[in-house]
Amino acid sequence: MGPTFDDILDAARRIEGEAHRTPVMTCASIDAIVGMTLFFKCENFQKVGAFKFRGATNAVRLLSEEEAAKGVATHSSGNHAQALALAAKRRGIPAWIVMPMNAPGVKRRAVEGYGATIVDCEPTLEARETTAAKVLEDTHATFIHPYDDARIIAGAGTAALELMNQVEDLDAVIAPVGGGGLCSGTAIAVKGLNPAVEVYGAEPRLADDAHRSLEAGQLIPLEHTDTIADGLRTSLSDLTFSILHAHLAGIPTVAEEEIVNAMRLVWERMKIIIEPSCAVPLAACARLHPHLADKRVGIILSGGNVDLEALPF
């Protein structure tokens, strides 16, 4: 079951004082380039550098005392791992993070820095799932999926809820789509506040499972992808597919080069650091321009965790 609009309102109250109320930035020179008036919701400034802290905090704080005492667990090598580790630390409970042995050292250290326990596994989906199952069996921790979870989706939706309250008269909101948690929460929040505001997803062409699923009217999972937008390599779940299918006006897709160009544009013109996944909605504005020219468009900047040693420019 997906979250309701009320669940997002509850999540917003629940995470208040824990998650940052991030600022909305504008940039006249980027507006001139894309031909829209853009409002960037800066979740790259969120704790752990990504919107993921909202959902993780909502989920951790929803646990009963009895559940919480046993801790939480997940499998992730990305922003969800850090977010869950910090959310657990702040509630004072243990967290186990199943992570492939080839995950970058910087990500492992970040998770360890938040006091979580890393459980190594082979870098395959099967190993990840069997290792996680073993952890749950041993610890009786609560499993918190990165996106296929109503608590996570409700938490993610609080970013769009804030954006809609920070900026008047938006015509549309665009969020990136990986597993679909952020875009699902965004859609429910936006439509709950004003059904007339359009919500779009945006995907790398190399990871266009959501685009193809919406076109086909059924879930088409993704095969292996190497898109530079590493946060968007995952596929929709049944839950996120059903939410996006119900609410979205479309999911434009963009080429890798367009993602890098959009990322660079934000770095150079706005002087803020965003990760490649986060540049996908801006890159998609060129596709949406025929429909959204001169409109007021909100963009969820999902995160700013990049490896400065391995930049694409």
Place this chain on the structure above:
Amino acid sequence: MGPTFDDILDAARRIEGEAHRTPVMTCASIDAIVGMTLFFKCENFQKVGAFKFRGATNAVRLLSEEEAAKGVATHSSGNHAQALALAAKRRGIPAWIVMPMNAPGVKRRAVEGYGATIVDCEPTLEARETTAAKVLEDTHATFIHPYDDARIIAGAGTAALELMNQVEDLDAVIAPVGGGGLCSGTAIAVKGLNPAVEVYGAEPRLADDAHRSLEAGQLIPLEHTDTIADGLRTSLSDLTFSILHAHLAGIPTVAEEEIVNAMRLVWERMKIIIEPSCAVPLAACARLHPHLADKRVGIILSGGNVDLEALPF
């Protein structure tokens, strides 16, 4: 003659609506590292990506109609060139920028993009000055020096004026020192509002002319330097020396490696882009810690214009 505190108040009114009122950011993890509570005044988000737009706008708007009609000129290959070009464009007057022929193409294009005329010169101080003199003779434009000018200093001081109004109970403010314009304006603004607040400069050890000048009690110009903090390679003028000498609590100096580490810390933890010059005050916090431990310290982040193709990490 240097500007008075009232000149800074006037400048603030004059540039209102032209320059951005930039935000102040905080970062709990950097606070924990340096052992102070820091408030970053984000002039990297200013128009043209640097505080320089404040002074340039103040100077250009102070011109009489007759002066303005003849335009403005300067020599600079840095942020002042772009700032003056844009300020002139916004008043609808011509600008001539004397620039060494070996200046990076990206800087030339930025200045041209604002509609200014670039006048090439050989890359020597002498060529720069004789070329500028020729431009002034030909055009009767008004010369606007990058820092040895009370209008520029007053404009630069408006950043600290805003900071002091945005953050209560600061104990100290730190600004980088190149030619000393920003630090002079900062000192006059801060002391004008509250003489009890300490003002520090901060310099690269490879360009420590202000530090040595203050120690010696007389102006000691800088010889050639290659510090990575390219905005701080210039020397104080008599005017800026006298202001800093009158007001500053000290000018700690930092090594090149410390500048790069501080720059990287801001990129990674705050997710904002700052240029090397801009990282010098944060790097200097380690030197100031014995005196400023647990204090509330404002830092002027002077700019965010970096060449993404040539990062030091």
